[in-house]
Amino acid sequence: DTGVSQDPRHKITKRGQNVTFRCDPISEHNRLYWYRQTLGQGPEFLTYFQNEAQLEKSRLLSDRFSAERPKGSFSTLEIQRTEQGDSAMYLCASSFNSRTEAFFGQGTRLTVV
Amino acid sequence: SQQGEEDPQALSIQEGENATMNCSYKTSINNLQWYRQNSGRGLVHLILIRSNEREKHSGRLRVTLDTSKKSSSLLITASRAADTASYFCATVLNRDDKIIFGKGTRLHILP
Numbered sequence: 467d468t469g470v471s472q473d474p475r476h477k478i479t480k481r482g483q484n485v486t487f488r489c490d491p492i493s494e495h496n497r498l499y500w501y502r503q504t505l506g507q508g509p510e511f512l513t514y515f516q517n518e519a520q521l522e523k524s525r526l527l528s529d530r531f532s533a534e535r536p537k538g539s540f541s542t543l544e545i546q547r548t549e550q551g552d553s554a555m556y557l558c559a560s561s562f563n564s565r566t567e568a569f570f571g572q573g574t575r576l577t578v579v
Numbered sequence: 580s581q582q583g584e585e586d587p588q589a590l591s592i593q594e595g596e597n598a599t600m601n602c603s604y605k606t607s608i609n610n611l612q613w614y615r616q617n618s619g620r621g622l623v624h625l626i627l628i629r630s631n632e633r634e635k636h637s638g639r640l641r642v643t644l645d646t647s648k649k650s651s652s653l654l655i656t657a658s659r660a661a662d663t664a665s666y667f668c669a670t671v672l673n674r675d676d677k678i679i680f681g682k683g684t685r686l687h688i689l690p
Contacts, residue, residue, distance in 0.1 A: 499633070506685075508583075508667050508682045513679075522677065546665055549689075564671075565609050565671050565676055567624040568612075569624065572621045
């Protein structure tokens with residue numbers, strides 16, 4: 467399967483714990499995006515990368531969120547000291563370059579208890 | 580932040596009828612895209628229309644773009660039960676090439 471894959475698919479964690487999600491984009495894609503989606507809402511932009519360079523991080527994100535894309539391949543999103551408000555679906559997408567369509571993974575559903 | 584606003588928020592129609600969804604946005608775009616999301620799943624890209632295009636077709640889908648009004652519409656003809664899903668418009672901004680999504684239209688096709 468050469469689509470975008472995300473791991474894990476589901477994560478339940480206790481408040482205050484750190485969590486890390488992984489995204490493997492389509493291999494030849496230079497762009498990688500992270501979004502957060504809550505029930506009944508559209509995907510909310512978190513951050514994006516061009517190869518290994520992080521272009522922007524949403525001003526809505528606290529310093530507890532960090533993302534990396536070492537060597538321009540897979541990406542990780544880490545949330546430190548999780549809060550109940552972090553419960554959401556975290557979506558990763560990749561695209562061949564800027565200004566083309568994005569391909570999404572199935573998402574990681576985070577539940578903070 | 581979200582740039583696009585879809586209208587209506589929810590739509591229920593009979594199978595076989597046409598469904599029309601609208602999207603308005605605020606800032607200059609390079610292109611506009613439409614995506615579908617089935618419940619609990621990832622998003623699937625449907626169609627992309629560039630800022631210098633006015634209309635585009637793909638199968639039963641027809642998309643229009645009016646840059647002077649900063650709006651787009653998605654028409655699904657001869658709807659089927661399998662079209663039941665949420666539909667999102669997404670704009671690619673000229674200033675930074677980010678893909679920004681709207682809140683979506685929830686479409687329900689009645690048998």
